[in-house]
Amino acid sequence: MEQKFSDRVFERVKPLWNSYLEHPFVKGIGEGNVDEEKFKHYMKQDYIYLIEYSRVFAIGAAKAHNLKTMTMFANLLSGTMNYEMDLHREYAARFGISNEELEATEPSATVTAYTSYMLNKAQNGGVENAIASVLACAWSYNFIGKELATWPGATEHELYGNWVKLYSSEEFTKIAEDCINLINNIAEGKPEHEQKELEEIIVKTSYFEYMFWNMAENKSFWPVEPTV
Numbered sequence: 495m496e497q498k499f500s501d502r503v504f505e506r507v508k509p510l511w512n513s514y515l516e517h518p519f520v521k522g523i524g525e526g527n528v529d530e531e532k533f534k535h536y537m538k539q540d541y542i543y544l545i546e547y548s549r550v551f552a553i554g555a556a557k558a559h560n561l562k563t564m565t566m567f568a569n570l571l572s573g574t575m576n577y578e579m580d581l582h583r584e585y586a587a588r589f590g591i592s593n594e595e596l597e598a599t600e601p602s603a604t605v606t607a608y609t610s611y612m613l614n615k616a617q618n619g620g621v622e623n624a625i626a627s628v629l630a631c632a633w634s635y636n637f638i639g640k641e642l643a644t645w646p647g648a649t650e651h652e653l654y655g656n657w658v659k660l661y662s663s664e665e666f667t668k669i670a671e672d673c674i675n676l677i678n679n680i681a682e683g684k685p686e687h688e689q690k691e692l693e694e695i696i697v698k699t700s701y702f703e704y705m706f707w708n709m710a711e712n713k714s715f716w717p718v719e720p721t722v
């Protein structure tokens with residue numbers, strides 16, 4: 495059977511994605527013992543990350559060559575803004591954070607770097623760059639969610655259970671699978687050097703994902719100069 499582009503990508507990123515499962519913040523969600531202040535910081539930063547991530551889907555829709563691809567990007571955009579971001583709004587309400595405050599969150603250095611990278615690639619390339627920029631985001635969260643859902647008590651945890659449930663849900667699995675199908679359809683038949691460029695975007699965004707988990711664990715924002 496012919497290898498799909500996503501199979502080759504998965505082989506490359508698997509060690510890095512497996513390391514997410516060892517990350518203290520991710521493990522803490524699965525074990526239900528993440529510090530609440532760290533989780534609040536993560537949730538706020540993730541909300542504004544998702545606004546920029548949604549823009550990448552919009553760019554993909556605008557650059558699509560046919561109606562089927564355009565519709566898929568539009569559905570991914572709607573799924574993110576209405577389904578995934580509802581989780582963040584629900585957590586914010588529990589923490590007493592208004593939607594206005596959530597939306598006005600100042601982006602950290604990691605969020606700024608990550609979203610600037612994705613938007614730059616999507617704006618300066620074709621539709622293939624748009625989907626390559628968001629693939630690791632959707633797919634790796636589903637990879638993590640499905641794994642954590644097998645950990646004892648993870649989906650029932652009173653605070654973090656909803657996170658695990660959403661990212662392992664059928665709806666979110668469909669979002670991840672739609673991204674995988676899009677990249678396979680778009681990468682198919684492209685010359686090796688172009689496939690390599692897409693693979694590089696997916697590897698870089700996978701590194702950014704790791705940096706995001708670090709940002710959450712360390713509650714980091716911007717580095718502070720010791721002398722100022």
Ligand SMILES: Cc1ncc(CN)c(N)n1
Pocket residue numbers: 540543544578630631632635703706
């Ligand atoms: C940083 C990040 N990456 C990916 C996802 C999943 N859309 C997310 N919510 N946040």
